[in-house]
Amino acid sequence: DVKVTQSSRYLVKRTGEKVFLECVQDMDHENMFWYRQDPGLGLRLIYFSYDVKMKEKGDIPEGYSVSREKKERFSLILESASTNQTSMYLCAASKLGGELFFGEGSRLTVL
Amino acid sequence: QKEVEQDPGPLSVPEGAIVSLNCTYSNSAFQYFMWYRQYSRKGPELLMYTYSSGNKEDGRFTAQVDKSSKYISLFIRDSQPSDSATYLCAPRGTTSGTYKYIFGTGTRLKVLA
Numbered sequence: 001d002v003k004v005t006q007s008s009r010y011l012v013k014r015t016g017e018k019v020f021l022e023c024v025q026d027m028d029h030e031n032m033f034w035y036r037q038d039p040g041l042g043l044r045l046i047y048f049s050y051d052v053k054m055k056e057k058g059d060i061p062e063g064y065s066v067s068r069e070k071k072e073r074f075s076l077i078l079e080s081a082s083t084n085q086t087s088m089y090l091c092a093a094s095k096l097g098g099e100l101f102f103g104e105g106s107r108l109t110v111l
Numbered sequence: 112q113k114e115v116e117q118d119p120g121p122l123s124v125p126e127g128a129i130v131s132l133n134c135t136y137s138n139s140a141f142q143y144f145m146w147y148r149q150y151s152r153k154g155p156e157l158l159m160y161t162y163s164s165g166n167k168e169d170g171r172f173t174a175q176v177d178k179s180s181k182y183i184s185l186f187i188r189d190s191q192p193s194d195s196a197t198y199l200c201a202p203r204g205t206t207s208g209t210y211k212y213i214f215g216t217g218t219r220l221k222v223l224a
Contacts (some may be wrong), residue, residue, distance in 0.1 A: 042199070042217060044180075045212075092153070100147075100155075100212060101157075102155050104154045
């Protein structure tokens with residue numbers, strides 16, 4: 001099975017701080033995704049990447065950026081964290097058109 | 112209108128009950144329909160999927176798709192406390208050649224021992 005590892009399970013940051021969320025997958029899948037999950041809103045796609053150094057905006061990219069320098073690693077960056085970015089962040093990986101394999105999530109609280 | 116609608120629950124049932132979880136969707140172009148299960152404080156994991164209309168059975172779980180009414184169902188027979196989780200329906204479509212997964216908000220299920 002694909003393993004998707006998110007390095008930080010719980011983070012607490014202050015408003016205005018720069019935040020890095022790291023995600024690594026171990027099965028050489030082409031596609032990687034970042035979602036946020038909020039009660040009543042479900043999973044919303046922030047960014048995805050279908051190849052190294054390639055990225056596409058999802059449905060809610062504002063306030064976020066991403067980096068994919070290596071195939072196995074996909075980072076989500078919050079340049080200046082705000083309280084409305086308090087959420088559960090989920091990274092996923094997939095082959096082209098295949099099922100999504102998710103990490104365990106990173107719960108971010110911005111104070 | 113949201114692309115996928117799902118009752119958030121919670122749905123509480125006694126152990127052994129038959130559970131029916133449902134979604135409706137609006138985009139007739141969706142072809143693959145997935146169900147993900149998410150335990151508390153964990154990431155979602157794929158439970159099962161169906162292609163186009165019809166039924167698919169896997170053990171105690173049956174997924175059903177009715178494309179004519181844009182209705183997706185997941186049935187759980189002989190429900191167990193270990194089935195307590197949030198269930199997310201996720202139709203898959205394509206946008207400009209890119210696969211897009213649309214997730215429902217999830218239904219929280221509690222199976223009481």
